[in-house]
Each structure stands twice: as structure tokens, then as C-alpha cells.
Amino acid sequence: MNPTASDVTSTPASRLRCINCGNVADHAEQDFRCPSCGDLFEVFYPRWNASRGAGVPGLDSQSLKQLWRDRKTSLAPADTSGVWRFREVLPDLKPGHEPITLREGNTPLFDLPRCARSAGVDTLQAKHQGMNPTASFKDTGMTTAASFARQENFRWVACASTGNTSASMAAYAARGGMRSLVLIPEGKISWGKLSQSLDYGAVTCQLRTDFDGCVRVLNDLVRRKPIYLLNSVNPYRLEGQKTAAIELLEQLSWEPPDHIIVPGGNLGNSSALGKALIEMKDLSLISRLPKLSVIQAEGANPFFRSIREHGGKQLIPTEADTLATAIRIGNPASWKKAQRVLEATQGTVEQVSEIEIAIAKAEIGSDGVGCEPASAVTSAGLKKLVRQGFVKKNERIILVLTGHVLKDPEFTLKFHRGDLFVGSVHEKEAVAMVDQQRAPLVLDANTESVIRVLDELEAKKSS
Numbered sequence: 001m002n003p004t005a006s007d008v009t010s011t012p013a014s015r016l017r018c019i020n021c022g023n024v025a026d027h028a029e030q031d032f033r034c035p036s037c038g039d040l041f042e043v044f045y046p047r048w049n050a051s052r053g054a055g056v057p058g059l060d061s062q063s064l065k066q067l068w069r070d071r072k073t074s075l076a077p078a079d080t081s082g083v084w085r086f087r088e089v090l091p092d093l094k095p096g097h098e099p100i101t102l103r104e105g106n107t108p109l110f111d112l113p114r115c116a117r118s119a120g121v122d123t124l125q126a127k128h129q130g131m132n133p134t135a136s137f138k139d140t141g142m143t144t145a146a147s148f149a150r151q152e153n154f155r156w157v158a159c160a161s162t163g164n165t166s167a168s169m170a171a172y173a174a175r176g177g178m179r180s181l182v183l184i185p186e187g188k189i190s191w192g193k194l195s196q197s198l199d200y201g202a203v204t205c206q207l208r209t210d211f212d213g214c215v216r217v218l219n220d221l222v223r224r225k226p227i228y229l230l231n232s233v234n235p236y237r238l239e240g241q242k243t244a245a246i247e248l249l250e251q252l253s254w255e256p257p258d259h260i261i262v263p264g265g266n267l268g269n270s271s272a273l274g275k276a277l278i279e280m281k282d283l284s285l286i287s288r289l290p291k292l293s294v295i296q297a298e299g300a301n302p303f304f305r306s307i308r309e310h311g312g313k314q315l316i317p318t319e320a321d322t323l324a325t326a327i328r329i330g331n332p333a334s335w336k337k338a339q340r341v342l343e344a345t346q347g348t349v350e351q352v353s354e355i356e357i358a359i360a361k362a363e364i365g366s367d368g369v370g371c372e373p374a375s376a377v378t379s380a381g382l383k384k385l386v387r388q389g390f391v392k393k394n395e396r397i398i399l400v401l402t403g404h405v406l407k408d409p410e411f412t413l414k415f416h417r418g419d420l421f422v423g424s425v426h427e428k429e430a431v432a433m434v435d436q437q438r439a440p441l442v443l444d445a446n447t448e449s450v451i452r453v454l455d456e457l458e459a460k461k462s463s
């Protein structure tokens, strides 16, 4: 039976549901935890009649695709956002409330021919989420959650971060006229990211701990002060972040790829992208699910171990350490959501070494695209998945590059100068990187010395 008009209008368009006990709520406490069991909430849409194929009320799958395509020519602020363009599958803001938007989303798909060759696959593409306004994927979730914070009249928003969430939050809070408080681990985030949160006016606290320690302090803080939490336990963040997968499917003319490969840190992004894929299938916008796989750094691999050693039934927090500082996380909040996504999409999990990450990052750079270290785990992981036969040579594969190359220039410079692993346990293995290294040359200021360099390079090439 289809819902009647009065059913549709009396039911809220979106509600919160606990992923563990199923408790349904229309409002969350400030820590965004289920008051009954302490687990996470997710947003769901009770008016969707997905299982009976009716979908979003009044809009079948073809009409939704058409509506979203038509908005690309609109100049209205919500339509120029690559997130709010998909607002039929997002929670509504109350009448009279506008989104805080920086025209996020709308990110490109790039071919990576050199990386494809290196991984041994025919073709490879990257969805570059580093091309967002603050140069990471976080903006797509921040536009939604920050808009809800403003709608609820919060003066302060806060997050614990490895640098990208904080940069994004600081920007959106500033645009929305709110104050922002950033808790970051001292000495463990890149300068690019730290400088962004300062520039956008956040109160930036470098705590003498790691990311997981910052999360602990923040959780306590939001229970004691009227501060809106903008970490990815906030389910409105994930609703915005999921639109990257919808935009990707649209870019592929709604023909799903075989594989989507994402980095795993706190596991909000993999959860969000997977949620979108499942919803798009339920709403009949796609006919099958791509496999979504998560790659972690060996030094920050609690999810890898949870899946491999405990069948995804439990997660044992670890002490995390990796130069890919964005994913230096030992106790990921959204691991249960991510585990369900792997199960639903038949994806897998892998881990990659520091050297593999560094080489993969340089290869992505050599395709003229570039990304930050955490994003490069995707390409490094792909190589392993191809070797294992999980990814086939002729399949369609999308890497999600989560952050821009300029987020962490220190890593790139050290890599090319050969300093990245000096004095570390990886020093010996680092010889594997020599082929990719292009240290800057210091020359006398005359044309002859530049010509000599060119001639030497040409001679090397032809020998």
C-alpha cells in the first residue's frame, strides 16, 4: 500500500536511528550518542518507500536524475553547491534557514594513466575530493552539519581533528557567523592544515596527546558546555559527505564502477559513501552496488585488524603512528558503520606500509594530479588488491582522493630530497623510492648551467 497524503505530511522527512538498538529519535544529545545504548545514530528517511520502489515521495528515479542534472545550470546558491543540489536525499533545514555553503562538492574525476600502469590495470580514475573549498572532502559534510548547528542557534562549534576537519569547520563556522574551537594533537598535524584553522579564525588548541586523546576531551567538553559537536559521529556530517558518491555515480552516467577505494581513518567517509551507494540502489538509481574497500596505514590499522582478526565483530583500539597524519587514528568512531558497508557492498580492507604510501603519492603526483599522503593509501592499496586478484585488470576502479597535495608540502619536499625516512626504521627500505625522487636543483644564475642540466637529462634518457 502506498502512503496516503496525510501519512506523508505527518511523518518527519528525516529522523535519527541508533545503529545498534534501533532507538528512533528526532533530536540527539550534544554528544550525538544514543541515550539508551551509547552507540551512534544514522539519519533515515521514513517517507521513502524504497522497498516498494516508490522512492522519494512524488519523484521516481528518472525524475530525480533529471532534477539534479537541471540544477547544474541554476545560479541559486543551494543549486551551485554540489551537496545541496541533491537535497531530496538530505535532511531538510527548517523554513527560513539557508545552508552555509562555499560551493562545495562539484569535484572532478581524473584519469590516472601512470598509476594504472603501475598497478597493472587497464584504466584508473580518481574522484578528487581535495578540490573542495578548503581542499579536503570534509567540506561536503561540514556544509550540512554547520548549517544544522546554526539552525539550532549554537554560538560555538567544536571538533577534534587531525587537521582537515578543523580547517573545514573553521571556514564554515566563520561563514555562518559562529565561533569555532579546534582540538588538535600537538606536533602531529601538517602546517598547511594548522594554518588554515588560524586563518579562518578558530580558537586552536594543540593538546599534548594524540587524535584519540583529543576526542576524549571533546566528548567531555560538549557534555558540560553548550557547544555543537562537528566530528563525524554527528550524523548530519555523513549525510553531506555521502553526496560525493551520488555525484560520482552521476559523473559515470549512473553506471556504477566495479570498485571504489577509500582511505580509512575515523571511518566516517567510508560509512557515508557506502550509505549513499545503498540508498541509490534502494531508490533504483543504480542497479548494482560497487564494492567499497577501505585502506589503512600499517601503523594505524585497527579496522584492518578488526576485520581480519575478529571478523568485524569487535575493534581493539591501537596506538596509531604514520606519516599520513590525517589517518593517524587508533580508535575509529564509525567502525561499525564501515563494517556494515563492507559487508553490504562485498568490499574488503587492506593495509599499506609507509614506503608504499610515499611511492603511491609520488606516482599520483606524476599523473599531474597530486594528493596528500593519506589519500595515497588508495593507490598503494589498489596494487595489493590487484596482486591478490580481488581487483581484476579490466574492471572499472575509482580511487577517492581525500585531500589536496598542498595540505602537507613538508612530506612532499622531504620525499623528493630523500629526507623522509632518515633516522627511522624504514631508512633501508627507502631506497625503493629513488626512482620517483626529483630533488630541487640549486644552480648559478646563468643559462649555461640550466642547459647543462637539460643536456645531462637528455643524455641519460637516450643511454
Ligand code: F0G
Pocket (backbone or CB within 6 Å): 136, 138, 160, 161, 162, 163, 164, 165, 166, 232, 263, 264, 265, 266, 267, 268, 269, 270, 326, 327, 372, 374, 375, 402, 403
Ligand atoms: N583522508 C584525509 C585527507 C583525512 O583528513 C581523513 C580524516 C581521512 C582520509 C580518513 O577519513 O576519518 O572519515 O575515515 N581526517 C579527519 C580529520 C580525522 O580530523 O581531519 P575518515
